[in-house]
Amino acid sequence: MEEKIIKYLLIINLVFISLILFTKVTILYKLMKILIKAVISPLLISVFFYYLIRPLNEVFKKKGLKSSVTSALTLTIWIFILSGIFFYFTQLITPELNGLINEFKNIGEKNSHINKALDQVGKYIDISNIYKMFMESVNKYMQNIVQNLYKGFKYIMDSFSKLLLILITIFYLLKDGDKFKNGFINLFPYKYKNIVSSILEESHVVLSRYVIGQSKVAFSLSIMIYIGYRIIHMPNALLFSVITFILAFIPYIGFFISMIIPTIIAISTGFTMLIKLGITFLIVQTLKGRIVVPAIMGYTMDIHPLTDIFLVIGAVAFGGPLAAFVIVPIYGILKIFISTIYRYVIKERLSK
Template identity: 70%
Template sequence: MIENKLIKNLIVINLIFLSLILFTKVTFLYRLLLVLLKSIISPVVVSVFFYYLIRPLNVIFIKKGLKNSEAAVLTLFIWTFALTGIFYYFSNSISYELNGLIKEIKTIGEKDNNINKALDEINKYIDINQIYRVSTESLNNYMKDAVSNLLKGFKYLMDSFSKFLLILITIFYLLKDGEKFKEGFINFFSNKNKEKVSKILEGSHVVLSQYVVGQSKVALSLSTLIFLGYKIIGMPNGLLFSSITFILAFIPFVGFFISMIVPTIIAISLGFTMFIKLAATFIIVQTLKGRVVVPAIMGHTMKIHPLTDIFLVIGAIAFGGPLAAFIIVPIYGIIKIIIDVLLPDKIKKKLSM
């Protein structure tokens, strides 16, 4: 009986994959899916991230006796005000450092140092002059279409505003009616399956909450540590580089390494001593991250082996870019919960043996 159910489930899974493959062959539907992914799914992912980030404050307001709608509005107002203040406070310093970084990158090419040697080595395999010519031609074509580009810029601005508005509205209704959405979704299923669906939703809620809050704390801790390291060794543009680290640290494992690429290039241009200082700072911060920060904040909440994490993130980057790399770990955790709930107990016992 169990074997027959297993075979049926495998057949269903294969049919789903076959349907997805056929779906990608239908150009109109495939383009429609891409539009939905860009216009709706991506903002919803961002909304869910911020929802779990600000939800603890919303829960406090509800416990204090505020209505759900009042708590949601107050929570959104406080977080929007706080994020706007943080952005305004750091934007001037980051802009100043960004201008300094651009000047530094321009001067790197004029120096007779290791960067030029590296570029000469790269030039043996890649025709940099050809790339420059193509880039110049592309720039000229871009300037010729200035009016068209202006319209595209306006369209991009309107698109960004609509997505921002969609994100705010989605967060508001998630804070206000999160429990109602859950109950309404469960009611779509028969009484026989309601308990299983409820377990899946509860488990998924815990995974997403732990991942978003935990990863945010890790990113903040990591960027703070690397900023202090930059200040100690005298690395220029420390605030800008640590801000980039904060953003990329939301991508598990590889994000921190990617954020160190530009600082490494700058350190090489400043001399061998600065490069050694930066390498030592990176090793110390990476060690603290692996031995102290991540275990203390994340612990073993996701119950995923680090090697599995690495393969998931690298594969996600290859197929879907940074957004996919950010969401792949919680998706994997949710899939594990679904399998654990739906898999018969007898099969679980056999697998655990």
């Protein structure tokens, strides 16, 4: 028993040492960053949208259409839907975004202590010198306009290529998802095919439930927060509800992050608005924790809330928002992998 513990501890230490050494090798570290940016990030986004639009694809398949036709039809419908939603909300949110900018300007004008602080800073810092430096930077920027246009063009082309990669990946996932699965299983020896198939099948079910469930939770949360903001007359309610919808895909801490800007506005507005916002937050958080999440998500991931929180916080510190977004399903898949291997080992021992 002690030998096994020492063996596992040595393996864990070797893994950590390998990771540390890997980060010290500059070329490999840069290569990994490029791979994450160019390949892994678009792939993760593709998988997310694949599970989101897959139910519609399954409906078309049941109608007897070919897989290529159903994939193209599903992708086209969702592109039109998402484009319509994007343009519709852009028209509604743009005035609210301008209002939010004006709101922050008013915060500085309303609070005399902020103005006094700025006056105190002006005694020690030469504002005219800062203005001069600013104008020099603008002139330099204008002189390098060709270079800046090239950078802008490069950014647009990079974004377009990633979007195209995402669309192509989604199409082939919809079209040949089962083929990819069978091809991956065939890479393993015959005696391991059942266990690999079991891991893939369980992971597929968990990912599908998680993506669709988390989307429903995010939508429900944004609707509740929009209604709450309208009731308490919080400005830019639609903009804040959209932000809440996006951040709600990060479990637990996403909703708290979405409350930062409304809280700043509430503080500048007055104590009454701050109390109203606090009550709204408590009501929405209670409804989310007691009704929405249990009803929609159930026990999909079978992960304790405290584990979720630590996973997300650690992921944010290590890899930013994208890592926080994917850490929970990755953890769920790892649990499936370990538990399946464990069951397989126990079964093999009992058969002997």
